[in-house]
Amino acid sequence: MTSLEKKTDTKLTLDVKVAGGKTNGTVDLPAEIFDAPANIALLHQVVVAQLAAARQGTHSTKTRGEVRGGGKKPYRQKGTGRARQGSTRAPQFVGGGTVHGPQPRDYSQRTPKKMKAAALRGALSDRTRSERLHVITELVAGQTPSTKVAKSFLAEISDRKKVLLVVGREDVAAWKS
Incomplete structure (x- = not known):
């Protein structure tokens, strides 16, 4: 056969x-x-x-672009002696966005x-x-x-x-x- x-x-x-x-x-x-x-x-x-x-698949975190607020520069670029910062919603700030966090997806x-x-x-x-x-x-x-x-x-x-x-x-x- x-x-x-x-x-x-x-x-x-x-x-x-x-x-x-x-x-x-x-x-x-x-x-x-x-x-x-x-x-x-x-x-x-x-x-x-x-x-x-x-x-x-509905797990979700907000990135720095999705967190509410943070449009204004927290302090000027030069002359303060501190590290330059562009937004208070950057990941290193409390209340900032999450880096590479889970996003909704279809499994x-x-x-x-x-x-x-x-x-x-x-x-x-x-x-x-x-x-x-x-x-x-x-x-x-x-x-x-x-x-x-x-x-x-x-x-x-x-x-x-x-x-x-x-x-x-x-x-x-x-x-x-």
Whole structure:
């Protein structure tokens, strides 16, 4: 098989879990998404780009030109014996401007769509290989939302504190739970 040929569509299977620790059938996962190689450097780059884009970037200091006042020369140029000064808002004065201080800027990095998709495929594949991906039928039984029931069900599935749930928009009971 050359590098240009596509791999055959092999399927991965996961058990569909229901409350009570039981399984309710299986679901087939496409191998091109859930069995892709994980590129750690690519995953790191995409995560850093997302965290950088979340930064506010509103830090700011005033330079000597932005500080209010200081237009008049504090004393004459020659004859006083002191160092020459042009403004009381120069950086060496109290109340003066800041030199090379932080200015507002945009920290976001442009990440290509294919890189984001490849990083997501790698992350999903890694979670599947380490058996940390679970498929459930419903988070809470029926249409009545219950955080207690949802929390106990998640505790049955995984003993980790942090869990990512992907829920459809139409499942209102799961959203409220």
